[in-house]
Amino acid sequence: MQASTLGRLSPKPQRSDYDVVIIGGAVSGSSTAYFLAMNPDFNGTVLVVEKDSTYKFCATTLSTSAIRQQYSNPINVKISQFGVEFIRNFHDNVQVDGEAPEIGFHENGYLFCATEAGLDIIRENVEIQQANGADTVLLTPGEIQERFPFINVEDLAGGSWGQTGEGWFDSYGLLQGFRKRARSLGVEYVDNEVVDVVREGNRISQVTLKSGEKIACGRVVNAAGNFGPGIARMAGLEIPVEPRRRSIFIFSCRTPITQKMPNVIDPSGVFCRPEGSMFLSGGVPDPDIAIDPNDFDVAYNEYEEQIWPNMAHRIPQFEAIKMENCWAGHYDYNTLDHNAIVGPHDEVENFLFANGFSGHGLQQSPAVGRGLSELLTYGEFRTLDLSPLGFGRVRRNEPFLEKAVI
Structure with missing residues (x-):
């Protein structure tokens, strides 16, 4: 061209x-x-x-601007592997006259936490991911706490962590x-x-x-x-396909987390990851229903009823947090x-x-x-x-x- x-x-x-x-x-x-x-x-x-x-x-x-290889289907694993490769070489791939946007890939991984009820699925997924070249490991509760001591593992049976090739970006x-x-x-x-x-x-x-x-x-x-x-x-x-709302919340924490923090996926479906000096979190609405594609109202009740309780349980330091920002985006959801x-x-x-x-x-x-x-x-x-x-x-x-x- x-x-x-x-x-x-x-x-x-x-x-x-x-x-x-x-x-x-x-x-x-x-x-x-x-x-x-x-x-x-x-x-x-x-x-x-x-x-x-x-x-x-x-x-x-x-969006929350993230990428993971932790899927259960080999095609989805391979789709993300190409995405990671593209992101790692982003400047060379898209540069115009030597210039390209900065996307700041934070390769901290995803940590899927599992109770006893969900451990078998996590284990099966890890086997598929590893067979397709993903750098995913299955962790015991003790190994989770050793790597991420801020996480409460009392009710966990294990988890899976993407050591490389997962994270978030611009x-x-x-x-x-x-x-x-x-x-x-x-x-x-x-x-x-x-x-x-x-x-x-x-x-x-x-x-x-x-x-x-x-x-x-x-x-x-x-x-x-x-x-x-x-x-x-x-x-x-x-x-x-129909629009589904996802409300995203940015909060600060009175007690900072000083260790490397992955994108933590709680068994409840609530997730949380660092966002600069703060934290970004969201979850799946209940009920999760179709909305008008022009509706960008934030579901503030999710923060009090879903985000804060589950995150405070999983990461005790989040007992004392303050919402700093929020927005609503949409999934084009395949029913x-x-x-x-x-x-x-x-x-x-x-x-x-x-x-x-x-x-x-x-x-x-x-x-x-x-x-x-x-x-x-x-x-x-x-x-x-x-x-x-x-x-x-x-x-x-x-x-x-x-x-x-x-």
């Missing part, structure tokens, strides 16, 4: 037809654009349509790295919105923008996050199996999904973007076979099983 400047985004496309139109310019859409632009075998034109180029309310920037930096490099290589971004997807038989022929332009397209990638189901419905398609839908529709083959990540979109974006770019270039996956994540399982109502969902 030919190079272009990185000037201010225009709402008006430069052309009336593109080989690939990507709807949604956050991390999944921008990763796909990046890998297309980086592939010397792809010679097409690419348009990315993003309705909010500030990314103020997108799931990417409101999500906005990852997004901007993808986006800037893609634009420098000729991908066109517009600050606009797709308001119609025109389907003629079993193909998408064009999309209509809010500003009125009708854009002919060879293929369409739906990377619209929580607005993805609406985009699919424009084409007469349905996916089992079938909590895993992404990746690849083409089985009938409308030029309509590709990147939807339903259920909180894993940021960490899975490098591998998914690479995979989609391979489909768009070669018509097949060439590096990692992501076909088990395809739409076919939705059609068959066969969940893609993953036990390690948080």
Whole structure:
């Protein structure tokens, strides 16, 4: 692809037809654009349509910005392994004229804590992870306390810890790295919105923008996050994805934790990790129900009823904490199996999904973007076979099983 400047985004496309139109310019859409632009075998034109180029309310920037390899399915382990490799070499991967955003990868690992009821699942998961090259270890309660003496292990039967290849980073930096490099290589971004997807038989022929332009397209990638189901419905398609709220809380602690602290996953589902000199925590709402995708109200009751009690029990120093900040973001939640839908529709083959990540979109974006770019270039996956994540399982109502969902 030919190079272009990185000037201010225009709402008006430069052309009336593109080989690939990507709807949604956050991390999944921008990763796909990046890998297309980086592939010397792809010679097409690419348009990315993003309705909010500030990314103020997108799931990417409101996420907890973490990555782990502790999954129960080998494909998810390998997806994250590529993500870690990409993040470790981030500057070289995305630099433009020698410059790249800083993403500050804190490789402290995840610690999944388990009571007796959950230990067998943890043990099985660790065996799968180790068999697929993950640096995960199974710890006894004593070993947990030896490594992390601030953790209360009285009711634990064990846990699993990712010694390397897991942690957290700057999500906005990852997004901007993808986006800037893609634009420098000729991908066109517009600050606009797709308001119609025109389907003629079993193909998408064009999309209509809010500003009125009708854009002919060879293929369409739906990377619209929580607005993805609406985009699919424009084409007469349905996916089992809905917005779910996740409230995140930042708190300070009267007694600091001086040791290295992982992302602690409590058996209750509440998690907590360092955030500078403070701590970031969240959990799964009860009930966990669909909400309006424009609803960003924080569920403050979760802090008093769920976050603080469980964290104070797991880490006694958190008896005395003070909430300092909070926000709400969304999962594009796949109600079938909590895993992404990746690849083409089985009938409308030029309509590709990147939807339903259920909180894993940021960490899975490098591998998914690479995979989609391979489909768009070669018509097949060439590096990692992501076909088990395809739409076919939705059609068959066969969940893609993953036990390690948080």
